[in-house]
Amino acid sequence: MVFEAYQLPEEHAEVRAAVRAVCDAKVAPHAAEADETGQFPQSSYDALRAADFHAPHVPAEYGGAGADALATAIVIEEVARACACSSLVPAGNKLGTMPLLLAADEQLKQRYLPPVARGEAMFSYCLSEPEAGSDAASMRTRAERDGDTWVLNGVKRWITNAGLSEFYTVFAVTDPTARSRGISAFVVERTDPGISFGAPERKLGIKGSPTREVYFDDCRIPADRIIGAPGTGFATAMRTLDHTRVTIAAQALGIAQGALDHALAYVRQRRQFGRAVADFQGVQFMLADMGMSLEAARQLTYAAAGRSERGEADLTYFGAAAKCFASDVAMRVTTDAVQLLGGYGYTRDFPLERMMRDAKITQIYEGTNQVQRIVMARHLLGG
Structure with missing residues (x-):
């Protein structure tokens, strides 16, 4: 019997590559300014809208891209890797429209989903x-x-x-x-x-x-x-959160991945005691733990996204678990990334301190991680 290693379907890998290209070119350059000024990054929104990444989850019958839950999570993850606040465009649109997709009549869907799909409204x-x-x-x-x-x-x-x-x-x-x-x-x-x-x-x-x-x-x-x-x-609200906690997990993944990417680049070029910082075993152990926990969070998030797409009965548990675990990982990874840059990590000359601050909210909104643990425990005790 032949066992193939798990990997993303080709179309999802293509989505990741496409979103990353847009974000590296047209979103990441505006992230620091949005943080400094507190102004909505309109140019980033325009770039996402032009590429149809602003609300990818909207079904094709309402004029949307019709992305499945996993593809939508990947979009949010990649946008968050570049700019966390910009990732709240696709994530916020999914949160706001999910009650309609779950419970609204067809007339209401036809009235309100197409403008979101066209990028005319959030x-x-x-x-x-x-x-x-x-x-x-x-x-x-x-x-x-x-x-x-x-x-x-x-x-x-x-x-x-x-x-x-x-x-x-x-x-x-x-x-x-x-x-x-x-x-x-x-x-x-x-x-x-x-x-x-x-x-x-x-x-x-x-x-x-x-x-x-x-x-x-x-x-x-x-x-x-x-x-x-x-x-x-209320039932619609709770069903919505079962689905959209996956998007917060994806946002946390993206923030953490962005922090790890910057930390890796820094320790490779920074030299101390006559050699690259990356050569020190203590640093390598930190990087290994960051990468390992990040990949574990990614697998859990993608598993939850699959359950969201299929509407499986254990989505409540997996959505809570993915959101809780991924956001805790994002907080640890961004904190360690700041540490790896030393004093530079504490300055606004590098994006790590911003990523560390952005990561914190993922442990709080759409249900605090304490609430997520209550949700998980109830499901475990309920069999």
Whole structure:
């Protein structure tokens, strides 16, 4: 019996090569500026849009590239290798539109997915609130039916690309007596009356991706903008995160790979005590551990992406595991990469300190890693 070593299908390897070429030429050169200024990297977005890497997951029937979950993860990984905040374009679009793909009627999909596929609009995901982070079921934003409209009131916090996105998937309480079964999902447009945005958060990393509060003050939307049946919103939100935690794992992979690449280049050319730093065994052991843990995270992430594509029953476990493991790896690898550059790693002359700061958020958003461990443990204990 012949066993072939696991390798990516050729078409996925081609996707990686194509994304890397675009990012090396047109995304990476703007990464430091986006971090320094805190401004959205419009030129990077334009480059991703021109190459159809801004929302690769959108199915072909809605005008998208129709990339599967693994190809989408590879796109996000490669963009993050160059610029973490730019990777929140494809990742954020998938997060915002996944509830529609999972639960919306065909009319809603046909209305909102094609503009995203064309690069005319981005989509944001509005779940977290000031008093409802990990405990999302405790949200206070309300949506009340008024004839042929819904009226939304409340506030959402930590919303990626808020103010830039044209469309927002918003979760709100429609039945206060039913807790999680009383939450529904809606599409809100940036131009709807009653929606407004707070000032950008002042963040440790991913500074070029704006994060704002979103306010709903008697925000009135047509009744047909509900995603799925009333009361199914929370279940849709959790199913969405099962899929999109894979994208955060991919983002973490990319950040870590970028840090390792820069560290390898540095230790090869930096000389101390008459020889290259790369010749010292202590440095080699650090590099070996970085590469080993990174590859383990990649295999777990790709396995989770496969389960996402197939919609397998254990996706919840694998999505949580991939996100948790890959983000922990990204934090360790970027920290070690800074260490390998010594004082230079601590300066903005090199991208390592930026990558280290960017890596931290992957341990926090779309469910903290403590929450991911709870999710995994429940699945293990449940058999």
